[in-house]
Amino acid sequence: MNDHRRDVGADGTDDIDPHDAHTLEPPHDIGAVARFDQWVDDRFDVLRGREPTDRILYAISELADFSVLWMLIGAARGVRSEHEAAKAIRLAGILAAESALVNGVVKSLFKRERPVYxxxxxxxxxxxxxxxxxxxxxxxxxxxAMVLSEDSSWTPLWWGLAATVAASRVHVRIHHASDVIGGALTGAVIGTVARRLWKLPTR
Structure with a gap:
């Protein structure tokens, strides 16, 4: 779910290049939103710096890059039968469409800087x-989570995993809490439309 990226080692720092920053507009510091983001970030400070919490949330945040986590789950389910394989293809197609819409369209409408750390x-x-x-x-x-939960008895697992991925982005200081909420709402709309347009394969 990410485009161009730079690597930061565990022993390095996240250096912000001022020449890169000038291409973005300042953050949308709407008073109430900024206060909410700060309040949530302060709550996460209680968890930061603790193991195995850091290791788990950093790992799951990385694994969810480019929807790899969800693709792996779909692939693992897909080997069980032709029906599950068709569902895995559907999941991959919907996630590809989601990525194109969010990264190619929705993000272009906003110029918000990421948390500086x-x-x-x-x-x-x-x-x-x-x-x-x-x-x-x-x-x-x-x-x-919406797609995997269809015709599945593992719905709590999929939504719990989705919530963990979303929360990890605040924990690792890559997103503001309001970014995550906005992303979740965007995903809910895309997921609802996608499930109606691309029906669950019949057995």
């Missing part, structure tokens, strides 16, 4: 260069 990160993390709003990870997670 120049401290040392406990684990390796790939830093997106795209704008912050909405969260592509959160959008894809909601879409994936």
């Amino acid at each position: 120049q401290g040392e990160r406990p684990h390796h993390l790939r830093i997106p260069l795209t704008t912050s709003f909405p969260s592509g990870h959160a959008s894809a997670a909601v879409v994936a």
